[in-house]
Amino acid sequence: MSTVLTDFADGVAVITINRPEARNAVDLETTKAIAAAIDAFEARPDLLVAILTGAGGTFCSGMDLKAFTRGEKPALPGRGFAGITERLPTKPLIAAVEGWAIAGGCELALAADLVVAARDATFGLPEVKRGLIAVGGGLVRVAKALPYHLAMQLVLTGDPLPATTAHSYGLVNVLSEPGGALEEARALATRIAANAPFAVRASKRIVASSVRYTDEEVFAEQREVWAAVTASADAQEGARAFAEKRAPLWRDQ
Structure with missing residues (x-):
């Protein structure tokens, strides 16, 4: 076994x-x-x-x-x-x-x-x-x-x-x-x-990094990750779903 x-x-x-x-x-x-x-x-x-x-x-x-x-x-x-x-x-x-x-x-x-x-x-x-x-x-x-x-x-x-x-x-x-x-x-x-996969992974990355790096370093990395998250299709879908009062359809993009 x-x-x-x-x-x-x-x-x-x-x-x-x-x-x-x-x-x-x-x-x-x-x-x-x-x-x-x-x-x-x-x-x-x-x-x-x-x-x-x-x-x-x-x-x-x-x-x-x-x-x-x-x-x-x-x-x-x-x-x-x-x-x-x-x-x-x-x-x-x-x-x-x-x-x-x-x-x-x-x-x-x-x-x-x-x-x-x-x-x-x-x-x-x-x-x-x-x-x-x-x-x-x-x-x-x-x-x-x-x-x-x-x-x-x-x-x-x-x-x-x-x-x-x-x-x-x-x-x-x-x-x-x-x-x-x-x-x-x-x-x-x-x-x-149930949450947006890309945002979940990005959030984990930043929180995990924050316990290793100085504030200056983690904020610099956070800006880089944030730029990718805000440009994602899921970020747009999350906003649309909220406005339309429906469950989001995540694409992990």
Whole structure:
């Protein structure tokens, strides 16, 4: 059975890590499969939002340490851990988290644009407990998602963070009942997919860039993206649809 399952329908790509017997730990085979799924998502114009989740009640327990001890590294050049943490899709990505999202699993959640988590889910970056560091984006992104001192506590102690606490600090967008994370993520994805695709991608690009660049740099990039958006057919259609009191017909142009 494939280590990654895909379900592409109704504008939404659901990508499921399918190694429940290993708590969805990521090995090299899984890394390549996730990368291929992301490429397929990016290539299809009918798919507007992706959801990354895990099978069997666990999101992802990180790197497969057994494979690591055999010399295997679950990363791809230019793409990073799991084939995604260093090269994110241009379209929105939602993490639907049940159970544990620890180590590399937490890094996958941090790489997502939005996070939906079950109330009993748990996040964590325990790498220091194993003599490692969270180089799959965890150390880079955690202090942007959480207050500095809480982020430091997470990475220096390696202690877990309950989803309810993560939600109170903004790391989790939506809390679901246990077993309901994927359903809530689909509902969120549907709301996003109803919007103009080009504008959604452009908005993601600017927001993501704003946490990396200075204000001067991000405003310069924003002007460039804004010029492309305002010249698009969808911008004109959005204005016409509003004036005509009807649903817009997006062309992604």
